[in-house]
Each structure stands twice: as structure tokens, then as C-alpha cells.
Amino acid sequence: MQSYVDSRKFAGASVLIAQGGQEVFFHAAGQRNIAADLPFERDTVARIYSMTKPVTSVALMMLAEHGLLHLDAPLGEFIPAFRDMRALIPGATRIDQTEPCATPTLHQLLTHTAGLSYPFNPGVLPQAMEEEDILFRPDQGSLAAMTERLAALPLAFKPGSRWEYSVAIDVLGRVVEVVSGQSLAEFFEAEILTPLGMDQTRFSVPEGTGDRFASLYTPLAGGAMALNAARKGDDPLRLVDVAGRSPFEAATMQSGGGGLVGTIDDYMAFCEMLRRGGTNGETRILSPRTLGFMMRNHLPGDIASMGVASFAEQPMEGMGFGLGGAVVLDPARARVPGSIGDFSWGGMASTFFWVDPVLDLSVVFFTQLSPSSSYPARPQLKALVHGALVG
Template identity: 35%
Template sequence: MTRLPAYDRPEEGGFDSGRLQRLRDHMAGMVEQGRIAGGSTLLMRRGRIVRFDTFGGRRLGDPEPLPRDALFRIYSMTKPVTSVAAMILFEEGRWTLDDPITRYLPEFSDLKVCVDFNAGGDMRLEDTARPPTMRELMSHTAGLGYGLFDHHPVERAYKADGVLTASSLDELARRAAAIPLMFRPGEEWFYSVATDLLGLVVERISGQRFGDFLHERIFEPLGMRDTGFQVRAEDLPRACVLYADDGAGGLRPATDTFGVPVHDLSRPPPIEGGGGGLISTAVDYARFCQMILDGGALDGVRILAPATVRLMASNMIPEPVLARSHPLRLLPFNPAFGFGLGFSVMHDPARMGSLEGRGTLAWGGGGGTWFWIDPEHDIVFVGMIQRVADPVSDEFRRKARVFTYQALTDAGPFEELS
């Protein structure tokens, strides 16, 4: 039971069946080559499933084929969900984008900023002129670190101080607030713990545990019955094993993702992190994406107003930042490709050498999952594998886009550029 309507044939959704086979062949090849244990791809057009394929199994050598309702760790695909949760409270008038985060996170009231550092990693610090705003928190321009990378002393401090391994969201905030900002708020983009802190803001404003808020305000209304921070005992047989590169061309069960231990899905996580902790299925996450594509509503249930979705889909990285490159960025943001409130935003696909439509929203997770939402072509795509993000999974995501759009046959007539 997919809980989503489907076309009888891809051609009804404007896709060439033969050309879509390239995507299926690539996925199957990844399994046959031992590069992934299994995976799912779910392609939707105009609110209906065009193709929904599964490959391999939940674990290497599994004789049972991967079920359509297989459970995946979606890691940073939690971030758009957290952003929607925050915008629900935004619509209730509980906060504004230009509020200082100290209104909800007073731990950050006495911040320092790293303005320079030497080869040994010693930082020169100054006072910040102001705290980050909620807009900057949601767009990763607040100056916070993450502790997942090793190319800046602030990042190394986040890892050394165990920010991501804190025992609670409150403790995570305290540890992060004790570390200097990497740059002054609004002056650069850096992937960070910002969305974990946003989850804490949701808790403090709503008065609810973060996971309870998500279930009550998003998952239950949207019918995302398999999404949450923990897997029920009866559903554990549907959970996929997370793998990592074994260094010899094969796979090994992952024990950590970028230094953070992989938690047991049958137990509550140490924290219900807004930045990456949810488990979901391809169908559940497609329902979430379709809600965004449809302007905040699905199956007669409204989560957000269309104007709020448009706001989330607007670039929030300041223009001077987009005008220059920076080695610390996770992605090559520029005037053609920015970041909104929880998603990357494609403004000029031709300039970026991409086939997707203008306004496409996207993100991925550290376990190899990814999605995009293309409003110009009315497309939702969700891909689910369980391989810790690396060049192989990055290639997988890139080819999935190419193989999808080369099969799209009714994207509109070609027009000569004048």
C-alpha cells in the first residue's frame, strides 16, 4: 500500500519508459557491484507516482528483496522537516525571521567570533557586534560550526567539545555557545548545528518535546506513519543496515557517521536532533515533499500557507556572500544557486549545468538519501540508500538527476535563445 496515487504507465506522467530504464539499470548495477546493499527510487509527477523501484535488500546478501516500506536513516533530510516545524510557529506569530536567536537561546548572549587563526590553530577573537538572527540560523549563515569537518579551528573545537554527542538539546546549546563563531553572522555560509538548535527553539516556543511536536503537527496530519526518531519493535525487520566504504572497494557496517556513533534504532536517540535523527520511508518522505510542492497542503490537510512555502524557497544567503566563493562551503553557492529556509534553491539551472527546473529545492542525508522538489516541472524525487555519504553516493545522486530528466518528454517546447 503506497498511500500515493500512481500512473499506469510513465508516459501518462510525461516520461519515456525506455529512457527511465537507465535510472533503474544504474541502481541495479550499484547493487550488483556491491556498492550498495539496496535502495529505493520514487519519482512523482503532478502528484502521482511515475516509477517506484526497489533494488537489492536491507543488508548485503539478504535473500529477501527490499520492501517498498523499508526504513532508512535520513540524517540531514531531517533539516527540512525541522524548518517546516519552525515555520508552523512562525505562522502563529510566535517569532520572526529577524529576531535575535538569544530571544529563544539565551545561551548565545555572550559570543566571540574568530577573526583570524595561525598555522597552529590559535584563534584571534573579537566580540560580535550582534547575535545571529533566526533567518541566519535557518540559512546556515549564523557563523556556527558542526564538528564534522577538519579544516577550521572552530570545527575542531566543536568536535573536541563533543557538541553533537551532547546528552540533551539544552546541553548541545550550552556547548555550542561556549565556542566562538567561525565568522560574523551573515558574512558567510557554513553547514552547522544550526538546525539542531532550531529544534530546541521549537521545543522552547511550543512547550512540547520536539519529536512530539513533529508527530502532532506534521507526521500524523500528513499520514507519515513510519517517520520518527525511533523504530517500533514490530517494524525493526524493515530497517536497513547502514554501510560505509571498507577501504578495499567493498562495504562494512557503519559504526559512525563523520565521527558520530550510529545509534541503535530500537532505542530512543540521545537527543531528538533537528539536524539529523529521523528514520523514514520513501513514501513518507515523498508525501512530505509533495506537501511542499503543493504549497503547504496534501490530501486536504494544510500544514503551511503557500506564501510561507514561497518564503522558505527564497534565497537567504546575502548577495555579497553569493558573489564570492569560499573553500569552507559544502556546496558551490553563487547567484545561480542559493539556500533558503531549510533547502538549497536552484535559481538558474543552465548556469549550473543542470537539467532541473528553476526553483528546485533539494537536500540530502549523510546516509546516502536525497530528494528534490521541482516546481517548474511538477516533479518530486526521493532516493534512499544506506551508504555513508562519500564520492560514490555523490555520483549516485548526480546520475539520478540526469537519468530522470533525460526521460522527461513534455517539459515544454525548445525555444531559440535570442
């Protein structure tokens, strides 16, 4: 971690490791705000971006456990704008080259096989999303309105035919709202965050955190998520979002795909709930059978076998995908040390977590550098942790 700080790859970072429910390691290095010379500390509040997705996936499965929905239900049952869907024809070069297709199911959205995408992926649909500014950013208004705008575009492919990283979990956040009758923030707070003691995790930077909110940096010359036109800039730590002027301090969008900010201890509480089969202490969020179901591979093979052309927060070879995160099928093919069944995901600001059911291990890594593809910090971290396990 210190070498990353010294070489100006990361401004600052922290890592927290627990085994068998006991903390075994914590370390922080560098700064959360370079200009103000503030250290990256244990209570630093960070943007976790796509590490929000497992939380939303848990929320949806809580509703499933109550019999309020089932995973093969078509999305149009909950959001009528998605009832009559069209998909781009194979080889399409324009957004109007489409054909009728089935409405994606909730399960296809959970597994990123629904035909949705992200603006930073390559392709016709991502380009249209970029032009129409469909990204579910914290300053982009209501979740309901953005979901309706997304529904007006065709799918990138027929549901179930490919895997493509996407805003699907944002759409599922809207499904949680429709089914529960609550805003996503209200549901999260009442059913997940407060019961797990995650009081520093919200869609807006929590009141009273002062200057503990970290700044966000990028090595790119353009946008911090402009992966299609990524150009290295002169400054490897160019400031792109700073406390006091950040849209995350008064978010209007409750993005189930990437909107939460929080502390490393809060996210460890969530990871420990996953590791323990749905409970953390006295609080039960899901049944162990539901968690076991979520953390299995739900694809026919690994992600790479699904015709992938998109960005992903994890390797694709040797990695399957469950409900809310990636699952290690073969560490050798993934070329990263790990156990079969490791469940993990990361965020665009280079944050990362994994839960290892074989070694009874939970690991959370925080930093604030976008995009997460900038450096191989995640496989290096896994190699370090596995290298330290000698018993």
C-alpha cells in the same frame, strides 16, 4: 540503480517519483542488510540524516505563522547561552583567538550563515567540535544540554559574512522546543508527521518495524563521517550501523538537523506538501505564501559566492539556499539538469529529494551509504529523470 548495486557502491536503493500528485515510477534494488540477505524494499526504514532539516525548518515557520517568533530575532532571546557571542578572528589558528560579535538571528541559522559549523568541515571550530564530540548524534543525550555545550564555543565567523554547513538547524530544533513548550519529537508528531500520515517517521526506529530498518555502510576505512581524514577502505560496503545494535533504535537526542528515520513513502508525503504549497490532501501545514517564501533563494547570490570552505549536500555554483534546502538558480552553472526554482536537499547516508515546481515533480531517493560525497548518484539521478521527460 542496479549498476550501483552490482559494482558494490550501494548495498541497496529505492526511488519514488510523482508528477502532478500521481505516482509515475517506483523501483528498488539490492539489499537493506547484506549479511541477512534482506532486500531493499518500499517499506524499508532508513536514516534520512540531513533531510530532517527541511522538517525542522517547516516547524519553525509554523511558529512564525502563529506570531510566536520572527526571523530577525536574535538566538539569545530563546537560548540565553547565545547572548554574548564571540567569533574567531580572520585567519585564527587557535580556538581562543576571538573577537566580540553579534548574536546570530534565526534567519541566519536557517540559511547556514550564523557562524556555526560541523566537526567534519575544515577549520579551527570544526576541530574543537570534533575534540568535544559535538555532533548531535542519536545517543548523545538531550538537545538542551548539547546546545548549551555548543554555545560555549566561539563562532567560526561573524554572522552573515559567510555560508558554512552546520548544526544550526539542530539549534533551531531547540528553539522549537522552547517556544512550543513541547519536545521536538512531540511537536513533530502532533503538528507535521501525524497530520501528513508519516507514521513510520520518528527519531527512533518505530515499534513494529521489525527487521525493516536498513543497515548503514561506508567505503571509508575510518569513521563514516570522517571527511577531514577520509581514506578509502578495502571493503566498499563496510558495515557501520546495523539493526539490533543501532543508536537510532532508542535515540536520546532529538536532532532537528539529522535525527529522523523513516520510509520513502513518508518522505514523499512531506515533499508533496512542499510541492502543493503547504497542504497534502485535507491537511494544511503552512500557507502557500509561507512555502513560497521558504523555497526562494535567501542568499545575496549563489552558495559559492559566500566564501564557502565547507561540505554541502548539493552543488554550490548556480545554487542558492532557501529555508531548509537548496534552490536552483542556474542549472547550467550547477552543471546538473534541473528547473530554475528546484528545491532540494540530501542526507549523509546519500538519500536525496527534490521538488520541481516547473515540472510539478517530486522525487525521493533512498539508500544507506555514508558519506554522501562518495559517488555522483544525485546528478546522475537528475539526468536520468530529465532525460525521461520528453513531453
